[in-house]
Amino acid sequence: MFFEAVPVTPETLLGEVRRLAEAKYRFVTMSQTVLDEHTLCLYYHFDENLTLTDLRRACDLFPQAGMTHLRMEVDKDRPIPSISSIYFCALLIENETQDQFGVRFEGLPLDYQGAMYLEGEVARGPYFTMTTVRRASGEALPKGPGGEQQ
Amino acid sequence: MSRTTVIPFGPQHPVLPEPLHIRLVVEDENVVQAVPQLGFVHRGLESLVRTKDFNQMVFVVERICGICSCIHANCYCNAIEDMLGVTAPPRAQFLRVIWSELHRIHSHLLWLGLFADAFGFESVFHQFWRVREHVMDICEATAGNRVILSINVVGGVRRDLVPDQIRWMLVQLDETEKGIRELTKTMLNDYTVQERTRGIGVLTRDEARLLGAVGPTLRGSGWECDERMHGYAAYKDLNFVPVVEQDGDCYARSRVRFYEALHSVALVREALNRLPESELTVKLPGNPDGESVFRVEQPRGELFYYVRGNGGKMLERMRVRTPTFANIPPLLHMLPGCKLPDVPVIVLSIDPCVSCTER
Numbered sequence: 001m002f003f004e005a006v007p008v009t010p011e012t013l014l015g016e017v018r019r020l021a022e023a024k025y026r027f028v029t030m031s032q033t034v035l036d037e038h039t040l041c042l043y044y045h046f047d048e049n050l051t052l053t054d055l056r057r058a059c060d061l062f063p064q065a066g067m068t069h070l071r072m073e074v075d076k077d078r079p080i081p082s083i084s085s086i087y088f089c090a091l092l093i094e095n096e097t098q099d100q101f102g103v104r105f106e107g108l109p110l111d112y113q114g115a116m117y118l119e120g121e122v123a124r125g126p127y128f129t130m131t132t133v134r135r136a137s138g139e140a141l142p143k144g145p146g147g148e149q150q
Numbered sequence: 151m152s153r154t155t156v157i158p159f160g161p162q163h164p165v166l167p168e169p170l171h172i173r174l175v176v177e178d179e180n181v182v183q184a185v186p187q188l189g190f191v192h193r194g195l196e197s198l199v200r201t202k203d204f205n206q207m208v209f210v211v212e213r214i215c216g217i218c219s220c221i222h223a224n225c226y227c228n229a230i231e232d233m234l235g236v237t238a239p240p241r242a243q244f245l246r247v248i249w250s251e252l253h254r255i256h257s258h259l260l261w262l263g264l265f266a267d268a269f270g271f272e273s274v275f276h277q278f279w280r281v282r283e284h285v286m287d288i289c290e291a292t293a294g295n296r297v298i299l300s301i302n303v304v305g306g307v308r309r310d311l312v313p314d315q316i317r318w319m320l321v322q323l324d325e326t327e328k329g330i331r332e333l334t335k336t337m338l339n340d341y342t343v344q345e346r347t348r349g350i351g352v353l354t355r356d357e358a359r360l361l362g363a364v365g366p367t368l369r370g371s372g373w374e375c376d377e378r379m380h381g382y383a384a385y386k387d388l389n390f391v392p393v394v395e396q397d398g399d400c401y402a403r404s405r406v407r408f409y410e411a412l413h414s415v416a417l418v419r420e421a422l423n424r425l426p427e428s429e430l431t432v433k434l435p436g437n438p439d440g441e442s443v444f445r446v447e448q449p450r451g452e453l454f455y456y457v458r459g460n461g462g463k464m465l466e467r468m469r470v471r472t473p474t475f476a477n478i479p480p481l482l483h484m485l486p487g488c489k490l491p492d493v494p495v496i497v498l499s500i501d502p503c504v505s506c507t508e509r
Contacts, residue, residue, distance in 0.1 A: 091479070092478055
């Protein structure tokens with residue numbers, strides 16, 4: 001189902017997340033999508049209630065209902081405020097985002113410095129820079145200097 | 151005077167079927183800190199959305215995790231169907247529930263066996279896996295495979311059940327239920343089991359919510375929270391009630407899984423008896439465009455999919471949040487303060503699936 005997200009900025013993010021935490025929302029996860037070569041879009045997904053009665057009343061049998069989404073566009077070179085001080089459980093997904101997209105979160109209680117999944121020497125976020133090269137069927141791969149396929 | 155030592159738990163460890171490393175800082179026998187290290191089997195499956203079309207991706211998401219492959223595909227297909235504005239036909243919705251619940255039963259029985267093995271009860275491990283074979287036989291006979299079933303397609307399902315198969319399945323389900331009930335006394339009432347699991351790895355009700363626990367880990371701490379309550383697929387038409395325990399320890403989590411296995415048998419039986427007549431698939435109106443999220447309940451907890459399409463055959467982005475990924479922060483909270491011999495029991499109590507977590 002299409003969903004609507006509340007737009008936030010790096011300056012307003014923590015205040016909005018704190019408000020949701022005080023209203024006893026559960027942090028579900030974060031999603032990330034690349035908008036252009038400099039901009040990453042982050043979605044923060046929260047669940048409103050945790051009880052059977054409330055879920056059935058609020059959701060009207062749709063799994064997306066009862067959720068709140070925050071949407072934030074960030075420059076990949078600017079540090080992003082971490083919400084782990086409010087929701088400790090966000091630290092893994094924030095570290096994963098660092099690994100995969102090459103961005104940096106400020107204030108992480110446990111910071112793998114972009115090496116949670118990746119080896120330390122990997123310099124680029126693989127999901128930010130990944131491109132797909134399409135070749136016509138049967139076209140040979142270019143040969144390297146030693147004759148090996150690249 | 152206590153002595154501080156660092157002990158590596160995993161990535162190769164007898165209780166871990168998959169590689170997960172936890173760096174344990176211990177003072178004598180007491181754990182004071184736990185730091186996880188992931189990435190041993192990361193496959194980058196999410197990035198394949200750019201090279202496989204959205205129909206082919208059903209087969210990819212099934213391979214994120216074998217033991218709940220059908221449920222991954224179910225969630226992915228629902229997310230795409232929402233974007234396309236179509237709904238799978240009623241019979242397909244029931245069939246999705248049947249195969250999903252079969253996965254839940256065999257996943258829980260597998261876990262109950264492994265859990266018993268973790269605290270040294272090898273005969274119970276054998277018994278649970280013997281009972282599990284009835285479910286694996288059903289999967290093989292109805293879908294052609296024991297683990298990766300490949301029954302979901304975007305818009306419905308690709309396989310049907312005929313009356314003879316349904317009658318045979320009902321007999322197998324009776325055998326499964328009988329086998330599980332025979333193990334009740336041993337698994338839930340035995341003195342040794344209770345000594346090794348009661349009061350161990352306690353997660354309070356508030357901690358479970360704040361730390362983002364999902365599935366049996368959350369329900370074992372007193373929360374009535376199960377995505378099936380939302381009524382996706384055919385759950386809205388079935389008598390589903392979440393299994394909840396209050397104590398928040400390893401014993402409570404094992405009770406949740408034990409009774410969920412029994413409840414899933416009842417759900418499959420009910421779905422088989424009420425299977426409606428209809429087509430198995432609907433025609434798709436085009437390619438997905440826009441953004442969509444969908445959540446379903448895996449054996450280990452809430453599974454979350456975010457997908458983004460641009461009107462082409464390939465999706466722009468797919469993001470999967472698996473339940474084990476959500477249950478690692480609660481695990482890191484449970485470990486400090488426990489004794490070193492309890493670490494394997496606590497780690498297994500969240501039913502870790504590293505294959506899911508690393509995708």
